Amino acid sequence: MAMKVALLGCGVVGAEVVRLLQEQADELAARIGTPVEVGGIAVRRLGRARGTGLDPELFTTDAMALVTRPDIDLVVEVIGGIEPARSLILAAIKNGKSVVTANKALLAEDGAAIHDAAREAGVDVYYEAAVAGAIPLLRPLRDSLAGDRVKRVMGIVNGTTNFILDRMHTQGAGFTESLEEAQALGYAEADPTADVEGFDSAAKAAILARLAFHTRQVTAADVHREGITGVTAGDIASAEAMGCVVKPLAICQLSEDGSSVGVRVHPAMLPREHPLATVGGAYNAVFVEAESAGRLMFYGAGAGGAPTASAVLGDLVAVARNRLAGTSVAEGGHDTGLPVHPMGDTxxxxxxxxxxxxxxxxxxxxxxxxxxxxxxxxxxxxxxxxxxxxxxxxxxxxxxxxxxxxxxxxxxxxxxxxxxxxxxxxxxxxxx
Amino acid sequence: MAMKVALLGCGVVGAEVVRLLQEQADELAARIGTPVEVGGIAVRRLGRARGTGLDPELFTTDAMALVTRPDIDLVVEVIGGIEPARSLILAAIKNGKSVVTANKALLAEDGAAIHDAAREAGVDVYYEAAVAGAIPLLRPLRDSLAGDRVKRVMGIVNGTTNFILDRMHTQGAGFTESLEEAQALGYAEADPTADVEGFDSAAKAAILARLAFHTRQVTAADVHREGITGVTAGDIASAEAMGCVVKPLAICQLSEDGSSVGVRVHPAMLPREHPLATVGGAYNAVFVEAESAGRLMFYGAGAGGAPTASAVLGDLVAVARNRLAGTSVAEGGHDTGLPVHPMGDTxxxxxxxxxxxxxxxxxxxxxxxxxxxxxxxxxxxxxxxxxxxxxxxxxxxxxxxxxxxxxxxxxxxxxxxxxxxxxxxxxxxxxx
CATH class of the missing domain: 3.30.70.260 (ACT domain)
Known part of the structure; x- marks a missing residue:
């Protein structure tokens, strides 16, 4: 019996997910152990149906009816934003569907409630695509390092700001000029606030801190956030004179006595020898320091339709396998309760x-x-x-x-x- | 009820696993959902018991009796080599125990048989520590990229040879001199054959190829293998003149028509801009190219007691959680059957x-x-x-x-x- 997937949203990522589900249908079926079938696609306007090669009957504007339909097994949410994504995901969970989402904003704000609902319903909520796109990062943090103690996570998790600062270094350009170039190349949105003011990175930092330190106490609002709009050509020159580069960082750090965590997003100078210093263009990379594992780094494309879809499909395979096996991975059941300390104490x-x-x-x-x-x-x-x-x-x-x-x-x-x-x-x- | 672990081998890695199991007992219990307890430790000579702080009664020289003991849930194998590790692991599996192992040689030679046995018995065999030590690599390849198509995996998976070639570049030293330095620093063994002749990397390459291309057809014997003993100061100088560095690589690559795979281990020149070119000292890194995810890199410590123990414990937590949930992850059930093509066709x-x-x-x-x-x-x-x-x-x-x-x-x-x-x-x- 096929696994039926409901897709919420059919923009750049959603369309790529649909394409890959069709193109790799045989491989996915072999890897999961049963075929995966698109059961329905919720869109805002029905015009979206054109050009996907899919039965137009699959498209609907009634997302709530779709996620509660009895024949749906899995829900893939790529709408983004808090509402209606939250209500739809919670309804899906309550109706026994497992969920794959790329929604960093929602998970940063309401992750604990969503994980609670999933645990109660015995379903999975996977979200590898929410942080650093295609880079396998959340699964290594959650699973591979489950027997270790993470001390610090420091990453470049926003490609737009990395691109802008990289240009300021390599072209000697100012912030405004570099932002305009990023916009022209499609790396930055017309309204770049979420990126350049650090909101995007702050949501990701909150998710990383929760996973790394096994605490439910971190939301995006707890993250100390400074954007890159204030970075000047003078700062860049100062950094270079010191053998450093300016990078947009998200840093989650255990306090020295281990009793609290600091979570912050701001530009900072990094010595050129640091592995993160060489991460150029719109690439992402995350550096993890753990007690036994030592220093690890994960590097790759942080955004884009295909890389994000790769992460979504990896989760979809895992969630589908779990469902076939009649199991689910409960997250957030173990809470160290570590609080966030103010930036002043960092x-x-x-x-x-x-x-x-x-x-x-x-x-x-x-x-x-x-x-x-x-x-x-x-x-x-x-x-x-x-x-x-x-x-x-x-x-x-x-x-x-x-x-x-x-x-x-x-x-x-x-x-x-x-x-x-x-x-x-x-x-x-x-x-x- | 506690999960009981049998440990096979108590050398550098085994002792570290025991230490961490004791030191992090509370955290591990919270993450798994039940305490983990060392049920027994098989060693070659009982003198090993000294200094671990463990009840000497836990130590035994009868490994077979230990792995078949009814109260044992999980077996951690860190003896290495083919026998007696293979017989012990197969006996453990047949007796319903899940297995965590760091044994690259065994998995490269007999992985398919071991996965078959595990699937039949409904138990797990996890082995993250077998390739690139603490770097979460096998789980990302197996799970995170399950919805993608891997094209190439290229890595530095042997720290000893990376250290030696790095020294030849940075110190202008010859091979023999650099090997002696590596031996003096404990990076190379007295008999360095397994490292410098590429046997260690070949075993890891076989494991990586199997996971990346979902094929059971690759064993260490199928890997084209060239050591680094023939690398001369002249090669290093030639590489530098071209803006390259010489690195010890393991490369698993899908043929252009996708019908076969090439798996090889040899030193090669890499342009300085390549992310792997900057991986110095005894560090490991693996570069993965996938159709949708694009380029990914994983970097970290490839060996050593603590990093390897971190990977073993991560697997142990996963295996213990699966066992609590009454599930197991069957690997190798989906076989693309992709054959290995000869080096001449690469x-x-x-x-x-x-x-x-x-x-x-x-x-x-x-x-x-x-x-x-x-x-x-x-x-x-x-x-x-x-x-x-x-x-x-x-x-x-x-x-x-x-x-x-x-x-x-x-x-x-x-x-x-x-x-x-x-x-x-x-x-x-x-x-x-």
């Missing part, structure tokens, strides 16, 4: 470029401000002279609140004309 | 350095030999003059047999004094 390291008056005593005043805030200076150099004098400092690791207070205090010094660049610096070694 | 590209007589007509003779064998020359340059004259050529892609015939014919030319270096060149783009 230990970071700052790079600062200060436009200063070129006269004796300036460094002494600046150093005093660092000392007052209990922040040590790792290194400092002066660049230029007279009106062009700039002090470039890198701090040692300190609570972000202390670094933030240091910067605020420096801005108020009359010997500091302006703070030209402030950016966090991440090292290969967490304990550096 | 399409490759050669780099050649020829010591030649520096006189008119030499290049014409050399080019003629290429043409006679239907191999095109991609580029050629002359280096040095007079007695030091060298022709450096890179071919276009051609069947390996044609390239091999070309080299044999060149060796016989009287204008070619010697073939100073022959090495395959791999490109980022398979179709280059």
């Amino acid at each position: 230990v970071t390291r700052y790079h600062l470029a200060l436009d200063v008056a070129d006269r004796p005593g300036v460094l002494a005043r600046v150093a005093e401000v660092f000392a007052e805030n209990h922040v040590s200076i790792k290194n400092v150099r002066q660049e230029g002279h007279g009106d062009d004098a700039q002090l470039v400092l890198v701090s040692h690791r300190a609570p972000d609140s202390a670094l933030d207070a240091t910067v605020r205090r420096l801005r108020a010094l009359d010997t500091v004309r302006s703070v030209a660049s402030v950016m966090r610096v991440e090292a290969l070694n967490n304990a550096d | 399409v490759t590209r050669y780099h050649l350095a020829l010591d030649v007589a520096d006189r008119p007509g030499v290049l014409a003779r050399v080019a003629e030999v290429f043409a006679e064998n239907h191999v095109s020359i991609k580029n050629v340059r002359q280096e040095g003059h007079g007695d030091d004259a060298q022709l450096v050529l890179v071919s276009h892609r051609a069947p390996d047999s044609a390239l091999d015939a070309t080299v044999r014919r060149l060796r016989a030319l009287d204008t070619v004094r010697s073939v100073a270096s022959v090495m395959r060149v791999e490109a980022l783009n398979n179709a280059d």
Whole structure:
């Protein structure tokens, strides 16, 4: 008996899923042990039916009727956004269907409730495509590292911002110009807010933190989020002078005593030797540090119709196999309850470029401000002279609140004309 | 009720598994849903019991009695080698135990039989640790890419040879000197044959090919295998002159018409821009090209007690969860039956350095030999003059047999004094 799939949404990813289900029907049937059949496709407007080669009868605008239809086994949701996706997924679960979704926003906001509903109904909710597209990342974190202790997850999980910052480095272009290029090439949307302001990465960071630290306590709202719109050509030049590149990072980190987690999204300087520093263009990569496994990295295409569809189909095969075997994978049953600590408590390291008056005593005043805030200076150099004098400092690791207070205090010094660049610096070694 | 684990072998990996099972007992119990308990440890000599902090009563030299004991649920095999590991694993399976193993040699030789036995008994056989240590690789290939079509898997799966070739590049050292350094640092064994002659990589390549192409037809004996003992300082210099590095590769590749697979292990030149080119020291990395997912890379520690134990424990958690849920993952049920084609049919590209007589007509003779064998020359340059004259050529892609015939014919030319270096060149783009 065939597995019947209901597809919610038939945009770029949905159309690719349909195409692959048809084209690879025999292979998928062999791998699952039974054929997979598209039972229905919910779309907003019926015009979508054209060109898929599918029976137009399969298309419907009544998504709720589709996900509750008794003959449907699996629901693939690629609509995105919170509603109506949430209501449809919860209805599908309640009606005993397993779900494959690429919906990062929904999982970041309501993952715990969805996993609870799935556990109660004895069905699967798989979502590999929600983070870093085709890169197998959630399954390794959830399963392969189930016998290890993850310390830190640091990744480039947004291709648009990686592309923009990469262009700023390689072409010497400004932010606006690079964004426009990304838009022209289809890497950025007409309204780029979700990408450039870090909302997209924040949702993914919340999902990664929950999986890595086995805690249900993280939602997108708990993620400290800074976009890349403030990154200047000066920041890029400063990074290069230090042998670094600026990368859009999502970082999930266990506190040193293991009692809480920090989850943050912001651009940061990375040394060129760091494996993430070489990830160019719109590629994604995630670096995982675990107690026994050591350093792992996962690299690949983070978005696009075909890569995302590959992840959706991998989940679909797993979910279908589980269903055939009469089993399901309950997620989130084990909750460490680890809370999220505020950004101020996260230990970071700052790079600062200060436009200063070129006269004796300036460094002494600046150093005093660092000392007052209990922040040590790792290194400092002066660049230029007279009106062009700039002090470039890198701090040692300190609570972000202390670094933030240091910067605020420096801005108020009359010997500091302006703070030209402030950016966090991440090292290969967490304990550096 | 606790899951009882029998451990076969208590060397570096086994001791680490025991340590982690004790240290992380609470977390593992929470993740599995029931505690895990060491039920017995089979060792060759009982002296091993010392220093583990475990009840000496747990240790036994009678491994067969241990794996067939009715109270044992799971067997972890970290002895390695074909026998007695094979008999013990098959006995465990026949007695209804699920198995976690790190035994690449056994799986490469007898994987199909072991999976058959497991399927028949309704138990699991997991072996993530067998290839590339802690790097989650087999689970992504088997599960995450189950809805995709893998075209090529190319990896550095042996840390010892990667370390040796890395040293030859960075220190300008010869092979023997670099091997001695690897031995002094514990990266290479006293008898380095399994590593430097490619036997270790060949076993891993066979396992990767089976998973990637869903075929049962590949064993270690089908893998074309060349070691790194013949790599000279001259090869390294030639590679560097071309902007390449020499890497120890395992390559599993679908033929262009998709009707067969090539599986080979040999050193090859890789352009510096290739993601695998930057994998240094004893690290492992595997590059996967799939139709929809595109290019993926997995990177991490390929060996060592803790990383291998991390992979073993990840499998142990999965196997224990399956057992609690009353299910098992049958592998190898779907067999595409894709055969292995001979190395001669594999399409490759050669780099050649020829010591030649520096006189008119030499290049014409050399080019003629290429043409006679239907191999095109991609580029050629002359280096040095007079007695030091060298022709450096890179071919276009051609069947390996044609390239091999070309080299044999060149060796016989009287204008070619010697073939100073022959090495395959791999490109980022398979179709280059």
